[in-house]
Amino acid sequence: MISRKCYIHNRNPFFTPPKNNKRRPSFICYAMQRASEIDVARCELNYILQVKNIRIGFPIKRYRRLNEHRACAMRAMVLAMLYHFNISSDLVQASVEQLSDECGLSTLSKAGNKSITRASRLITNFMEPMGFVTCKKTWDKILGNYMPKVITLTPLFFTLFGVSEKKLMNAKKQQLGWINKNLISKGLKPITMTDAKRRSKDAQIKNIFKYRVSKHAFYKKKKNAQRLISLDEKEARQTILRALVAKYSISELTKLGPNGLKKQVNISYYYLRKIATNTYPDN
Template sequence: MLSRENYVYNRNPVFTAPKNNKKRPSFICHAMKKASEIDVARCELNYVIQPKNIKTGLPLKRFRRLNEHRACAMRAMVLAMLYHFNISSELVQASVEQLSDECGLSTLSKVGNKSITRASRLITNFMEPMGFVTCKKIWDRVLGNYMPKMITLTPLFFMLLGISEKQLINAKKQQLGWINKNLIIKGLKPITVIEAKRRAKDIQIRNLFKYRISKHNFYKKRKNAQRLIALDEKEARQKILRALVAKYSISELTTLGPSGLKKQVNISYYYLRKIAANTYQDN
């Protein structure tokens, strides 16, 4: 059993920007600098705001405040959310899993199962009831379950950093000006704040669907590979051979010859073994 002082993995999580570290707008850089200088976890707002039930909107009488472990997680999470924040749509353009990974909050069990519970609970049980973020779930028709949450940062979130709603609105106007400048250069008509917000949300939803569909296809492919590899090797190779014979034309089979066909069976078999043992990589 873990002792009280060791029961949390990575007691000092830190946000690490993704490898494709992209240049962020000046407003985002300013907000991240403020978040690094201010202890957002001990901001007065965390103690004076009355948290609410996100479903009913009623005040929560019993509510778990920030202990030091959750406070550490929040300091990292705020930076991660800001880094992925889209000014036009007000959305965090990253999933909870991605945020968890980049903050060092994800854990792996001995059998390789990932857990993002620490990040998820911080958002669901604290940041959302406090009104710092709002989360929306969309039903995925492909997989028959909900897609990763779409997280929106509220003006209250920026108040944690000492950034007013007026400053946030000005940042949106500046961002819209930059967007319209590029549209005009391309010979297109400028758009409104509402249209910019709608477009950004549409892109976010499309990206989520694209990710889930590719993930679904991967798991389907891996399941089929695992089913085949579970067979006796000789039987598995026979199945691969029959599939290849059905795939190639007579002229292609003649060109390959017995040795060429055997080589293709070997390649396919070892490829399937690799797929069967692989895990999905979220790029």
């Protein structure tokens, strides 16, 4: 039997900003400071709010308080969500996987498979039913599955660490002023807060879609490279040679000559070997 002390991979998770740590707006820095000074996992809201079933909106009874492992995960997750928060759209501009990685909540099996269950359950089974966040899944028609969840922070989320809705609204107005100042300097018309929210949401969906298509193309290429490299080297080179002969015209092949063609085979073979072992450059 696994003891409660052992079944959690990381008992003390904490948020680590991404390598390309960018300067965050003053409101986000202020909110993160507040969230780090207050124990968000033991906030009074966690005891008085009624959990709701997301699908039907009916209350769900809670029989125990937030356990310490989930409380630790929540403390890290709140900071991560704030770091990636977009003031204009209320969206968290990071996937659950990215949040999980940056909070140290992801695990790897012996087979090398990543699990983000701890982070996912925290959001789906607690933060969303409590009303701190809302999540939306969009169906990807091209890849035939759901895109990563788009997470929105509610005003209640900020109440966890004492930031009022008025303070949040003032930050939104300030952000809108900065956006419109840039637009006017480019000779464009200023936009409303609703326009800014819609634009930010559209841009995030577009970026998610672009990322997924790029990642799908990469792993498709990697799979083909692995299949070819798994062959005997001589057979693999012959396959590459046939592909190159089919690719080039007769005049191009004549210009390349035997040595040039051999060189192209070598380049292609070593390139495929590199692709076969590479991972997608998420960062």
